[in-house]
Amino acid sequence: MRIAEALRDGTARLAAAGIDSAVSDARILLMAALGCDRTGLLSRAAEALPDAAAARYAGFLARRAAHEPVSRILGHREFWSLDFALGPATLDPRPDSETLVEAALAACPDRPLRVLDLGTGTGCLLLAVLHDRPAAFGLGVDRSEAAAATARANARALGLADRAAFLVGDWATALDARFDLVLSNPPYIPEAEIAALDPEVRDHDPHLALSGGADGLDAYRALAAALPGLLAPGGTAVVELGIGQAADVAALFRAAGLDIAATPHDLAGIPRCLVAKKEFGPASECR
Template sequence: MAKVAEALRDGTARLAASGIDSALSDARILLMAALGIDRTGLLSRAAEPLPPEAAARYAAHLDRRAAREPVSRILGHREFWSLDFALGPATLDPRPDSETLVEAALAAAPDRPLLVLDLGTGTGCLLLAVLHDRPAAFGIGVDRSEAAARVARDNARALGLAGRATFLVGDWATALAGRFDLVLSNPPYIPDSDIAALEPEVREHDPRLALSGGVDGLDAYRALAAALPDLLAPGGTAVVELGIGQAADVAALFRGAGLDIAGTPHDLASIPRCLVATLGTKKAFGPTPDCR
């Protein structure tokens, strides 16, 4: 019977052989999950035999990860903004880069009663992260997928935010009336011709509906630009995620719809990760490249 440390070593080697750069980290997370322990527990049990039940779970986890299924999909949840979110087949797997949107949204959102809208809500991570940090706010999340909306509702309930969030099924904002202080969106922005070249963790496990941005990757931004002037309250703010190299094009679309561009905050890799637009009131945010 292999010891825990040996199982970690062998699992790391297997994942590395499958071309996974994060082999050690992934093997460690999967082994902790199989044992039901944290990292401290893993260290303290390194010299102990790996129980047969845990060994079987770990082997199954490794099989899936070696086939390039993401760790978050295997475990069924992802940490985002220090909160735990359940995933589903119909939801995008939240990425750390998307926390840039939350930072920008909180910078724009005073701590007072606010009405927040999240278009393409998926797991609800953007909306629920903002609501978590703005206890006077109320939010609505919209997704085309009924299955995704159910996951978001479950996440709101698990985080104790169900009383301040509601989730609807709809095509962007077509079923909505009224105006919002803050609109969030992580829309699909991958050009269709680029999807085949994505990493298998994304291409094969994220829903295509959440990836496909049309021929040029800008279809969803065109829809957002058309809808936002009727969705934003005067002085309201929209924060939308950007794909790499899309800042200037999206800024032009939004300006053409009568919105002011307040900034394009960068992620930790110094990439413009989101665009901040306002209706009637300009604000300044972070490093802002020339989007003229």
């Protein structure tokens, strides 16, 4: 079979399995099987598909047809133009979460910063901020040792290991420090809604990173209780939001004594994160 034919057949197979992104997914998986980029794929279209690559491609297609995400199949995901390894214990970073990084960078100028990432997973939020803020140092905390290990590996691969540390812990428990910036993409899906999620999410992202309890707000309650003690005076917290949660989370944070500075929207116009501040006198930015 020629490479062009393999791409056509793979696209048809994924489309028949109900994969909306069949064209792009088949192309990405074939490039991975061949070990080439898109230019290489186009230039080799008339060549025969090597047997080893054909076997790899068939395995990739079977997994994608079963609704395993491409990023899980390949073991990595691009986020903030950086490459992050994934693991079974980590959430698959989504483009929507880049809204949180944008908000954090906008709130905090490039100066020495102490950054905390609660529920760090792959470390993508913390490491994206550290990449763009070379004077910053950060700590990522996750309940999962496997997730923390993945984040450490990502920090090493990105050349950020000297400015990032990762610990295993239950949110902020046992942390006795103050931070200029606190980041979090907490679990926020109401438990009863998880069964109806797309299989790419429901069957492949860790349940611990999805379930926000009965109303989806359990993690936000924990954050609201912890943030006043974690933030330095004038510090900023930026947390991701689920759809329709902005008002409830803002109320929880205000009740904890925090000021709500903004609720930035994602590219779809949905309030995607909340920016809260711990004020001290006239302070209005991270210190």
